[in-house]
Amino acid sequence: xxxxxxxxxxxxxxxxxxxxxxxxxxxxxxxxxxxxxxxxxxxxxxxxxxxxxxxxxxxxxxxxxxxxxxxxxxxxxxxxxxxxxxxxxxxxxxxxxxxxx
Amino acid sequence: xxxxxxxxxxxxxxxxxxxxxxxxxxxxxxxxxxxxxxxxxxxxxxxxxxxxxxxxxxxxxxxxxxxxxxxxxxxxxxxxxxxxxxxxxxxxxxxxxxxxxxxxxxxxxxxxxxxxxxxxxxxxxxxxxxxxxxxxxxxxxxxxxxxxxxxxxxxxxxxxxxxxxxxxxxxxxxxxxx
Amino acid sequence: xxxxxxxxxxxxxxxxxxxxxxxxxxxxxxxxxxxxxxxxxxxxxxxxxxxxxxxxxxxxxxxxxxxxxxxxxxxxxxxxxxxxxxxxxxxxxxxxxxxxxxxxxxxxxxxxxxxxxxxxxxxxxxxxxxxxxxxxxxxxxxxxxxxxxxxxxxxxxxxxxxxxxxxxxxxxxxxxxxxxxxxxxxxxxxxxxxxxxxxxxxxxxxxxxxxxxxxxxxxxxxxxxxxxxxxxxxxxxxxxxxxxxxxxxxxxxxxxxxxxxxxxxxxxxxxxxxxxxxxxxxxxxxxxxxxxxxxxxxxxxxxxxxxxxxxxxxxxxxxxxxxxxxxxxxxxxxxxxxxxxxxxxxxxxxxxxxxxxxxxxxxxxxxxxxx
Amino acid sequence: xxxxxxxxxxxxxxxxxxxxxxxxxxxxxxxxxxxxxxxxxxxxxxxxxxxxxxxxxxxxxxxxxxxxxxxxxxxxxxxxxxxxxxxxxxxxxxxxxxxxxxxxxxxxxxxxxxxxxxxxxxxxxxxxxxxxxxxxxxx
Numbered sequence: 031x032x033x034x035x036x037x038x039x040x041x042x043x044x045x046x047x048x049x050x051x052x053x054x055x056x057x058x059x060x061x062x063x064x065x066x067x068x069x070x071x072x073x074x075x076x077x078x079x080x081x082x083x084x085x086x087x088x089x090x091x092x093x094x095x096x097x098x099x100x101x102x103x104x105x106x107x108x109x110x111x112x113x114x115x116x117x118x119x120x121x122x123x124x125x126x127x128x129x130x131x
Numbered sequence: 132x133x134x135x136x137x138x139x140x141x142x143x144x145x146x147x148x149x150x151x152x153x154x155x156x157x158x159x160x161x162x163x164x165x166x167x168x169x170x171x172x173x174x175x176x177x178x179x180x181x182x183x184x185x186x187x188x189x190x191x192x193x194x195x196x197x198x199x200x201x202x203x204x205x206x207x208x209x210x211x212x213x214x215x216x217x218x219x220x221x222x223x224x225x226x227x228x229x230x231x232x233x234x235x236x237x238x239x240x241x242x243x244x245x246x247x248x249x250x251x252x253x254x255x256x257x258x259x260x261x262x263x264x265x266x267x268x269x270x271x272x273x274x275x276x277x278x279x280x281x282x283x284x285x286x287x288x289x290x291x292x293x294x295x296x297x298x299x300x301x302x303x304x305x306x307x308x309x
Numbered sequence: 310x311x312x313x314x315x316x317x318x319x320x321x322x323x324x325x326x327x328x329x330x331x332x333x334x335x336x337x338x339x340x341x342x343x344x345x346x347x348x349x350x351x352x353x354x355x356x357x358x359x360x361x362x363x364x365x366x367x368x369x370x371x372x373x374x375x376x377x378x379x380x381x382x383x384x385x386x387x388x389x390x391x392x393x394x395x396x397x398x399x400x401x402x403x404x405x406x407x408x409x410x411x412x413x414x415x416x417x418x419x420x421x422x423x424x425x426x427x428x429x430x431x432x433x434x435x436x437x438x439x440x441x442x443x444x445x446x447x448x449x450x451x452x453x454x455x456x457x458x459x460x461x462x463x464x465x466x467x468x469x470x471x472x473x474x475x476x477x478x479x480x481x482x483x484x485x486x487x488x489x490x491x492x493x494x495x496x497x498x499x500x501x502x503x504x505x506x507x508x509x510x511x512x513x514x515x516x517x518x519x520x521x522x523x524x525x526x527x528x529x530x531x532x533x534x535x536x537x538x539x540x541x542x543x544x545x546x547x548x549x550x551x552x553x554x555x556x557x558x559x560x561x562x563x564x565x566x567x568x569x570x571x572x573x574x575x576x577x578x579x580x581x582x583x584x585x586x587x588x589x590x591x592x593x594x595x596x597x598x599x600x601x602x603x604x605x606x607x608x609x610x611x612x613x614x615x616x617x618x619x620x621x622x623x624x625x626x627x628x629x630x631x632x633x634x635x636x637x638x639x640x641x642x643x644x645x646x647x648x649x650x651x652x653x654x655x656x657x658x659x660x661x662x663x664x665x666x667x668x669x670x671x672x673x674x675x676x677x678x679x680x
Numbered sequence: 681x682x683x684x685x686x687x688x689x690x691x692x693x694x695x696x697x698x699x700x701x702x703x704x705x706x707x708x709x710x711x712x713x714x715x716x717x718x719x720x721x722x723x724x725x726x727x728x729x730x731x732x733x734x735x736x737x738x739x740x741x742x743x744x745x746x747x748x749x750x751x752x753x754x755x756x757x758x759x760x761x762x763x764x765x766x767x768x769x770x771x772x773x774x775x776x777x778x779x780x781x782x783x784x785x786x787x788x789x790x791x792x793x794x795x796x797x798x799x800x801x802x803x804x805x806x807x808x809x810x811x812x813x814x815x816x817x818x819x
Contacts, residue, residue: 032138032178038250040142040175044168046243047149057158059204063165066196067149070172073184081179087272090184091281093176094273094760097184097191098288101756102295104196105749108203109299112745115207132336133690159464163411166457177689186447187759194453194486195752198479201460202748205476205740268442270503274767277760278783285764286783289757289790296753296794300803303745313691339690347694351702397706398713404725417703424699428691438691446762447692468725480744483751490758494765501769503762562726567710571703639805642747646795646804650754654792661768661784665777669769 037078044071058111058121062104069100134178141174158204166197183269314346315339317435346438350427358577359389361623368624369631399566407563408465415462416564416571422454423575426582431505433595433611440506445497448586449490452541455579456482459543462572463560474559481641482541488649489537492530495653495660496520496590499527499669509589514598514614517673521591524672526659531591533653538583540645542576545630547641584622585615592618746803750795757791 048067055061073093080089115121148167155161169192176185277285315338318324331338363378363386370377378385403412429444431437441447456479463475499520500508512519520527540547556562561572588594595611636644667675764784771780798804 032135035250036138036142037175037179039247040145042243042246042250043146044149044172046239047146047153051153054153059158059200059207060152060161063152063161063200066165066192067152067168070169074172074175077176077179077181077184081181087269087276088280090181090269090273091276091284093181093184094187095284095288097187098292098756098760101191101196101752102292104199105752106295106299106302108199108745109303109749111203112206112742113302121207133340137689137693157408159408160410163414163461182441182443183446183763186443186450190446190450190453190759191752191756193457194450194483195748195755198457198460198483199745199748199752201457201464202479202740202745205464206742206745270442270763271767271770274763277764278767278771278780282783285760286786288760289787292753292757293790293794296750297797299749300746300798300801303742303749304801304803340694343691343694347691347698351695351698397709398715399710400715400717401710402718402722405720405723406725417700420703421696421699424695424702425692428695438695439689441692466725470726476740476744480747483755484747487751487754487758490755494758494761497762498765498768501766503766566714567706571706643804646750647799650795654788654795658785658788661781664768664772665781668777669772 034078034082037074037082041071041074041078044068044074056123058114058123058126059108061123062107062111065107066100066104069096069103072096137174138178141171141178143171144168145171145175159201162197162200162204165200166193169193169197181269183273313343313439314436315342318342343438347428350432350438351424354427354578354581355574357581358574359393361577361580361627362392362573363389364624365627365630368627372628372631393570396566396570401566401568402563404467404563406467408467411461411465412563413568415458415465416568416575418454418458418461419575420458420571422452422458423579423582425451425454427578429505430582430585431509431589431594432615433608434506434509435608436612437505440504442502442504442507444503444505445493445508445586445590446503448582449486449493452579452582453483453486455541455575456486458575459560462564466560466563468563470556470558470562471560474556474562477556477638478543478560481543481547481645484642484645485537485540485547485649488533488645488653489541491650491653491657492534492537493590495527495530495657498657498660498664499523505589505594509594509596512593512596514593514596514600516593518596518671519591519593521593522672524660524663524667526656526663527591529652530656530660531587533649533656534587534591536644537649538587539626539629540641542579542583544580544626546633546635548630548635580626581619581623584619584626587622588615588618592622594618750798750803753794754791757787761787 044067048064048071051064051067052061055064073096076089076092076096078089080087111121114126118125145168148164148171151164152161152168155164169188173185173188173192176182176188328335328338331341366388367377367385369375378388381387381391403409426448428438429441429448431440459482460475460479463471463473463478466472466475496508497503500511502508502511508520516522521531522528539545561569564572595615597607597610597614600607600610761784764780764787768777768780768784771777795804
C-alpha cells in the first residue's frame, strides 16, 4: 500500500495535472497555480526518496528550499501579473506580446 | 492502520483537488482547490515522517502563497474574467484538429503507462530497506544540517528572499498613471 | 519523541485491562481514548467560549457601572444557552449574489484552524493530546487557516462591507503573524526545542524560573506577543475587521444563524488558545511550584494552575477591549511594521546574544548563583 | 508500549474531523429548527437599506498585495530560522555558540535590510504609499 511507487505515482499525477493547467488555462494566475503543483510534485519526490532510499535527511532540506523558492517565485510572479494588469487591463496570457510598452 | 488511512485520504485529497484546479472555471475556486491539494501534500509529508516539512508546507502555502494568490485574483478583476472560455472544452477548437488531439492522447497514454510500469518495477530493483513506523524527530537533524552541511544554501536563501522582496516591491508598487 | 496522552496512559496498569477489553487492538483503543478526550476538550472549550461571551458582557457591564445580563438563570448565567438556541433557530439567509460554495467553506476553515490548535495545547504534564516536536510551529502554522477563512468569508458574501472587512482582516492577521512568530522564535531559542513539553519543562513553577523573567528581552517579547495576539484574534483595540462604527459588522455582515455562531465560537476559542500559549510560553505553563513527581493529584493541580493562568489572561484581554479605543487602519499597520516587528527582531538578537554570553542562564540564576 | 504510529498525528486528524462534524451537525440542526421564509429583499446584500449598486468584487487596492508580499518573505525567513533556533541551546552547550550566533545574526541582518528597504521606500505606510512614490517621480 504505502510504498515508494505509490508516492511516485501521486507525484506523477500532480506533475501531469500541473502541466495541463499550465498549457490549457489562459489566465496568468492559473498558470502560476500550475507551477505550484509542479514544484510540489518535485518536493514530494525528494521526501519520498529520502525516506525509502537514502538514510539521511538531505531530501527534507531540498524540499524545504523548494518551498522557499516556490514562495519567492509566487511573490515575484504575482507582482508581475499585477503590473501587467495595470498596463493592459487584462490577464489573458495571449495579450502578453510585448517586452516593453 | 491509521497511517494507511491518513495516506489514502491525503492522496485522494491531493489528486482530486489537483483535478479541481484543472477543470474549475472560476479562478477563485481554483485557488481554493489548490489549497486543498497542498494540504493533501502536507498530509503525505506527515505519512513520510517529515513533520517539519509538512508544517512548513502548511505555514508557507496556507498562510502565505494562497492568500497572496487570492489577493492577486482580487487585484486583477476578481471573477470578471470567467466570461472567457477557460476550460479545456471551450479552448479545444483553438488548440488543434482531431489529428493533433489523437496524437496528443496517444502520447499521453503511452507516457502514463510507461511511467507506471517503470515505477511499479522500482520497488523490486531498489535495495530493500527495512521501513519501520518509528518516526524520529527531524527538527534537530534538519537544524544541524542547516548550520553545518547546507549552511551556504541557508545563507544564500536569505539573500534570495531579500532579492525577491525588493524586486516584487518595485514591480508592484503603485505609481503614477499615465 | 512525540509523547501523547495514550503513550502517557500506557505507563499505568489500567491501560492493560483496557487493552484486553478491546481485544488487544491498540489502534482502536488509541482512537477511542483520543476521540473521547477530544470530545471532552472541545466541550470544555465551547463552554469556555460561551462563558466568554457571558463574561465579556458582565465585565463590560462592571467597567461601565451597569448590570449586564441578569434575566436568564441565576446571575444571567444561562445567557449563553439562550444565545445558542437563538442562533440555531434563526433563519439562514444567504445573499443571492454570494459565491455559495465559498460562503459555506469560510466558517469551516475558521473552525478547523482553531480546533486543530487544541491538539497541542499543554493542559497538564501528560495531558497534552499530542506533544509534537514541532508543537508551537504547528500551532502558528495551522492557525493561519483563520485568516484564510476571514478573507473567504468577506469575499464570498459579495457585500461591500464584508469585502472591506475581509480584506482588512486578512491583511491584519497576516501582518501581525510576523511579530508573534518572531517573539515565539526568541522563546524557542531560549528553550532549545519547539515541543510544548520541552518549552514548559525548561521553566519552573516559581516566577523567577519563568521565561518571562529569564532576561529583559524575553520580558519585552511577552508584550510584543500579547499585542500581536490581540490583533491576530481581532480583539479590540485591533478589531478593525469588524468595527461596527465603520463597517457594519465586517466580514460576517451577511452571516446569520448557525454560520455566524461558528465564526463567533472560533473567535472565542482562539482567544482561549492564544492565552493558553502565552501562559505556557512565558508564564511557566502548568508547572506546580516545587513539586516534580508524576502522580495524578499533581496533574490535577497542574491542570488547575494552567487554567488559572489562562483565564487570568482571558480576563485581561476582555479588560483591554473595554478600556482602550480602537485604532485607525493606518495606525494599525504602522504599529505592526514600524514598532512591533523591529522590536521583535531586536528581542530575538538580544536573546541569541544573551544565550551565548551568559551561557543560557537566567537573571535569577546569575544573581542567586544556583547551579 | 504502544507503537509510534498511533502517536502524534492521530489527535490532530481527530480534532480536524471533529471540527467538520460539528460544522455539519450544527448545519443539520439549523436546517431542522430554523424557519424558512425566503424573499428577494431578504437575500439582497446589506447596504444600510439602500439597494446595492454593482458587485463588491471590484474594489481592491494594491497596498494589500504589498503587505501580503512583505509578509510572505518574512514568513519564509522565520520558517528557516525555526530549526536553527531550536538547536541553538544544544550548539551552545557543545561550545559552538559563537559559530551559531554568527550564522544566525548574518541571516537576520539580511532580514533587517529587507524591512529597512521597505520602510525607506514607504511600502510600510498605509495611506502615503501612493503619494510617496508620486513625490519621488516628480523630483
